[in-house]
Amino acid sequence: MLALPAWFDAADHDGRWERWLGGAETLDAAFAELLVAARHRPERATELVRPHIGTTPEWRQRLLTLMEWSLTPGLVDLAVDLIQSGQADEARGPLANNSDFWPLLYGLSETAPVPAARLVGAYLDRAWTQELPAGPSKLFGSEYLSAHSQTASAVLSRIAEAAPKPYVDNILPFVLRTAESDDASDERSGNRWLYRQWGGSSVGAELLSSLDTALRALPAADPAAAVDALTRLRGSATEIARFLACRLYTVLGAADEALDWLCSDQRNLVWAGWTVPAGRLVNSSRPPRPTAPQRTQRAHDPATPHRSSGPRPLAIRPPP
Structure with missing residues (x-):
């Protein structure tokens, strides 16, 4: 129930979540609720778990689980930090x-x-x-x-x-x-x-x-x-x-x-x-090729130079 946004917010005062996540008897249950709540309150979830980064192997696994199951745009800052610090190599x-x-x-x-x-x-x-x-x-x-x-x-x-x-x-x-x-x-x-x-x-x-x-x-x-x-x-x-x-x-x-x-x-x-x-x-x-009417007009225009029948310029090619 605490995973629901309204209940999560109602419980989030006087350091309750901090105490629950810091107590051996309440940690597992509290984190299970936080795992779901983080999808709706990612910034607050990030604040709650940051102090535990790099503390114990158990918290490393919890943070991996949070990243794998609850990743939203609001958790990206946390995820980037975990990746860069080597805490999410197994993600x-x-x-x-x-x-x-x-x-x-x-x-x-x-x-x-x-x-x-x-x-x-x-x-x-x-x-x-x-x-x-x-x-x-x-x-x-x-x-x-x-x-x-x-x-x-x-x-x-x-x-x-x-x-x-x-x-x-x-x-x-x-x-x-x-x-x-x-x-x-x-x-x-x-x-x-x-x-x-x-x-x-x-x-x-x-x-x-x-x-x-x-x-x-x-x-x-x-x-x-x-x-x-x-x-x-x-x-x-x-x-x-x-x-x-x-x-x-x-x-x-x-x-x-x-x-x-x-x-x-x-x-x-x-x-x-x-x-x-x-x-x-x-x-x-290259400039665009002239249209058919433009070519006809140029052919009959005395001011247009006569087109050379000599060799055409070579295309750019790599050497053999």
Whole structure:
């Protein structure tokens, strides 16, 4: 009964909840009520449990349970702190024995994508910290950050489409950090972000595909954020940063700048596999083709120079 919002509020004075959660005889019963009440009073629930973070293994498990069963936008600050401090490394979706982290965000990705993006960012940052001694090539082969998930695709694509700027803010730093690490200097090292790995159903591929979606949505959703993201991409010499910059330029509407960038470094043009994005970038920068009436008018206009029958300009192609 105390889990009902009205009863919870009625009991919440004179330090009652604090005493119940601090007493050995009342703790289990009080926490069971709080677990439900937290869905309606997340901020107050956060205040009540914060003093117990990092105290005992039993409280660690209770906080995991709270995160897994009662996660709402109001609990995201607490969840981020738990993830960053290593108190939620075992967090999993609560409805299946073989679940992973991503089902926790399934509902939030649809109803509250901005807080969900924060949780993804915190989770990836924790993964980086966890696997740093083994090197970034081991990131997606660990128990913490699995290589495959049945839910990650839906969660990540929803967030990227509904909240492109928060997605870019939270995922782009992780992608660039792993790509720029010494361990990811070539394909043999396990670099997760080589453009040749574009596509697929792995968590890494889904992260990257959704990042591309979010980046390409930025010019319409937040032009200033698009320019900032492009600056960050251009500041990285990595292969995947050039790929994503090329993709972003195709929708940015800055033709002259795009072509200047494309020609400023041979690697922007000739790295294997770049024919499609580079070609799209060039095509997006061309003036529109004249319509049939316009072509007829130009053909009969004496002021129009005669079209040369000489060779046409060569398309940009990578060297063999």
